Amino acid sequence: MSRVLIILLSLLLSGSAGRAGNIEVGNDKRVATIQEALRMAAAGDTILVSPGTYREKNIVINKSIVLLGKDYPVLDGEHAYEILSVKANRVVIRGFRLVHSGVSSMEDIAAIKIYNARNVIISDNILYDTFFGIYAQSSANCLFENNKLTGIAVTEQASGNGIHCWKSDSLRIIGNTVTGHRDGIYFEFVTHSVIWRNTSYGNMRYGLHFMFSHNDAYISNIFRNNGAGVSVMFTHNVKMFNNVFEENWGDAAYGIFLKEISDSYISGNRFLHNTSGIFMEGTNRILVEKNEFAGNGWAMKIQASCSGNTITNNNFRGNTFDVGTNGSLVMNSFDHNYWDKYEGYDLNKDKTGDVPYRPVSVYSMIVEKNPAAMMLFRSFMTSLLDKSEKILPSLTPESLKDNFPWMKPLQL
Secondary structure, three states, rough: OOHHHHHHHHHHHHHHOOOOEEEEEEEOEOOOOOHHHHHHHHOOOOEEEEOEEEEEEEEOOOOOOOEEOOOOEEEEEOOOOOOOEOOHHHOOEEOOEEEOOOOOOOOOOEEEEEOOOOOOOOEEEHHHHHOEEEEEEEOEEEEEEEEEEEEEOOOOOOOOOEEEEEEEEEOEEOOOOEOOOOOOOOEEEOOEEEEEEOOEEEOOOOOOOEEEEEEEEEEEEEOOOOOOOOEEEEEEEEEEEOEEEOOOOOOOEEEEEEEEEEEEEEEEEEEEEEOOEEEOOOEEEEEEEEOOEOOOOEEEEEEOOOOEEEEEEEEEEOEEEEEEEOOOOOOOOOOOOOOOOOOOOOOOOOEEEEOOOOOOOHHHHHHHHOOHHHHHHHHHHHHHHHHHHHHOOOOOOOOOOOOOOOOOOOOO
C-alpha cells in the first residue's frame, strides 16, 4: 500500500513541477550530504540516500520531495537535534533509521516533525532512542505507516510520545509498532482520523491517549502491557472496533479509561487480563457490544456519573468481579450479556435466564471502599455475603441488573 502511494505521489510531484530528477547521496557519490541534495533539489525530485551514517544536525525539508533510504541509512541526531523537520506539502520519507534525537524540557523535539503540512507520507522507518518519534502539528491528510519506534524512556517527565499528533485532521496511522515511550500514540484536537493495525506495548503511561479528538476511529490495534492502558477523554463520536487490550496491570491501569466521552461505539474488542477492562466516568450514550471480557480484575467499572450507556451482547468470563460502581442509582442498560457467574435457569428454553443477574457483588463494593478486604477473597464469609445478597438484594444497586442474561457464551 505504501509503495503504491509513494509512486503515485512521486508522479504527482513530477507532473506539478514540470520536471523531476533523482539525486544520489553517499560518500562515493557526487553529493555527499542530504543537506546539499536538498539545496540542489527542485519540487518533485527524489533524493536517494546510500547506506551509511549521516550526522547533519537538523535537516529541514522545505520542498515537495521524496526522500528514500537504501538499506536503512542512519540519521543521527547526536542527542542534540531534531533530525528531520518537514515544512512543505507532499513530502515522502521512507527507509531510514533515525536515532538519538535531542531532548528538551522546553520544546517537543522529534525524530521527524511535521509543521503545518499536508499530504506527507512517513513509512517503513526505524526510530530508536528519540524524544518524540513522529510528530504532526496543524497538519492534514498525512500517512504514517509501517514504522518501528523504540524509545528508552526512564521517567514520564524526561520522555516524549511515540506518535504525537496535535490539532490535525484526516490522519492515517497504520501498521506501526511503538514501545518504550511515555504514550505510544497521542491525539489532541485531532479529527476524522484512523488508527489501524498498530501495536503499542511497554509504554510508560498510555498505549493510546485521546483528548478532545472527535469523529475518529481506532481499529484492530493491540495495546499490551502499558503503564495505564488506553485513555479516551473529553471526546465524542469515537469508534473502537476489534482491538485487543491486555496485560495492563496496576492501581491505575485499565484496558480503556473513558472520561467525559459521549455518542461512541465500542464493539468487537477483547479485554484480557487488565486491572479493569473498561473504566467509565462521566460517559453518556456509549454502546458497548460484542466484546470479550476475560481474566480481568474488574471487567467494568461504571461510576455514578455515567448515564444512557448500553452494555449488551458481551461475554464476561473468568473476571474476579464483573461490574463495579460507586453509586446506588445506575441509569445504564446491561441486558442480554453472558455472565459465567450466572446460576439461574431457563425453563421456557428461550436461551436467556428466567431470573435477572446482578453483576455487582457486595464483596466488590466492600473492596472498592477498602482494598485491604481483598485478603478475604474466596473466603467462606465473602461467599455467604454474596449468596445472601442475590436472594435478598439490599446493598447492591437495584437497577444494575441483566434482565435477560444469555445461558451460553456468545460466538463473537
